[in-house]
Each structure stands twice: as structure tokens, then as C-alpha cells.
Amino acid sequence: SQTIHQWPATLVQPVGSPLSLECTVEGTSNPNLYWYRQAAGRGLQLLFYSIGIDQISSEVPQNLSASRPQDRQFILSSKKLLLSDSGFYLCVGQLGEAFFGQGTRLTVV
Amino acid sequence: SQQGEEDPQALSIQEGENATMNCSYKTSINNLQWYRQNSGRGLVHLILIRSNEREKHSGRLRVTLDTSKKSSSLLITASRAADTASYFCATGGFGNEKLTFGTGTRLTIIP
Numbered sequence A: 001s002q003t004i005h006q007w008p009a010t011l012v013q014p015v016g017s018p019l020s021l022e023c024t025v026e027g028t029s030n031p032n033l034y035w036y037r038q039a040a041g042r043g044l045q046l047l048f049y050s051i052g053i054d055q056i057s058s059e060v061p062q063n064l065s066a067s068r069p070q071d072r073q074f075i076l077s078s079k080k081l082l083l084s085d086s087g088f089y090l091c092v093g094q095l096g097e098a099f100f101g102q103g104t105r106l107t108v109v
Numbered sequence B: 001s002q003q004g005e006e007d008p009q010a011l012s013i014q015e016g017e018n019a020t021m022n023c024s025y026k027t028s029i030n031n032l033q034w035y036r037q038n039s040g041r042g043l044v045h046l047i048l049i050r051s052n053e054r055e056k057h058s059g060r061l062r063v064t065l066d067t068s069k070k071s072s073s074l075l076i077t078a079s080r081a082a083d084t085a086s087y088f089c090a091t092g093g094f095g096n097e098k099l100t101f102g103t104g105t106r107l108t109i110i111p
Helices: none
Strands: A003-007 A010-013 A019-026 A032-038 A044-052 A055-058 A065-070 A073-078 A087-095 A097-100 A104-108 B004-007 B010-014 B019-025 B031-037 B043-050 B055-058 B061-066 B071-076 B085-091 B105-110
Touching (some): A003 A097, A010 A019, A019 A087, A019 A104, A032 A073, A044 A073, A055 A065, B004 B085, B010 B019, B019 B085, B043 B055
Antiparallel strands (some): A019 A073, A032 A087, A044 A055, A065 A073, A087 A097, A087 A104, B004 B019, B019 B071, B031 B043, B055 B061, B061 B071, B085 B105
């Protein structure tokens, strides 16, 4: 079955530092991949959507970027983190049904 | 943008009571799903209802779908403390349909 490995589970980073969150897919090929962010007590906001290698759609203007250098690898990055980047980041795959990573809780201090 | 709007945003009920959450969406759909999220962690798929279905049951869960009103409801009967979580509706997520979540309902079950 398809799975997503997302790491780390928690991360504390200082303001202005870079960010790289990675998720990798196992058990399937060519899934659609998503990055969502959830602020504390809020809903899931779609950040990026990818239908294939190097094909990324950005849903909202922000301080973050995404890349998909390989079919099963989806990376969320920032050159300089802001306090407002704190939140829960979730990687989701979709091929038929959706399947989820366990998320990364990012705290920017 | 969010496809679904859920209400209430937060709900607190006594253990044993029934909890009802509602979701409204904007565009035509092929299916609608409900998910649970415990303590800001990953999501757990609860139930999927297709656009040609009006009601679906799974254990203590009952989901209804009204495509004419573009709305769905999730009913949890005989609630338990372990049901405390956030609940999200979502549309899409199959084929090339983008998966889009609602705003969520935070459910608290009071023992």
C-alpha cells in the first residue's frame, strides 16, 4: 500500500533560518502530491500542489517554495523563516484515494 | 481557497450525546470525505460518500449528502471521550481532482 514518510515530526527553527521539509512516497508511482499548512486551531490550507516532476502549483503567495526533483520526493523550503511560518505542515499523496504523512510541527522562534 | 466551510467551528458535548457537524462546499463534486485529526497530528480517513449516495453509515458514524444544497453532515452517535478531535470534510482527492479540505470542527467530548 502507498505510504508517505514525512520528517521530522517536530522542528524548532529561529527566525531568518532556512527550512527544508521532505516527504517521500513509497508503494506507488506518479501520485499527485500536496503540501498543506495548519495554523494552531485552524483548518488545512493548501500551499502547493504537484502533478509530476518539476510541476508545482502554488496556491497562495507566501514565504515558502516547493520542489519535486523526483517522482516520489516532495520538498517544502524557505530561505528565511518568519514567525508566521509556524504551524503544522502536512504532506499528502493522491492516486485514487488520498494518503497522508504524519505531519511536521514547525515552531519558528 | 477552502472548498468547504464547516460549522460549528467548535462543539462541546457531554459523553453519550450525539454530535452533528456540517459541511458546505462550493463546486460540483464526485465524492465527499470526512477525516479526523487528533491533537494536530495526521489525518485519519473516516468515511467517503459518493455524489449519488444520500446517506452512509459506518459504526457510530452517519454521513448525509445533499448535492442540491451542496452540503454534508457527520453525525457521531453515543459520543465517547476518545471522539475528541478535529473533524474535516474534504472534496476531490481522486483522479485529477484536487483534494480540498473544509475549515474543520473541533469536537470536545466532556466525560
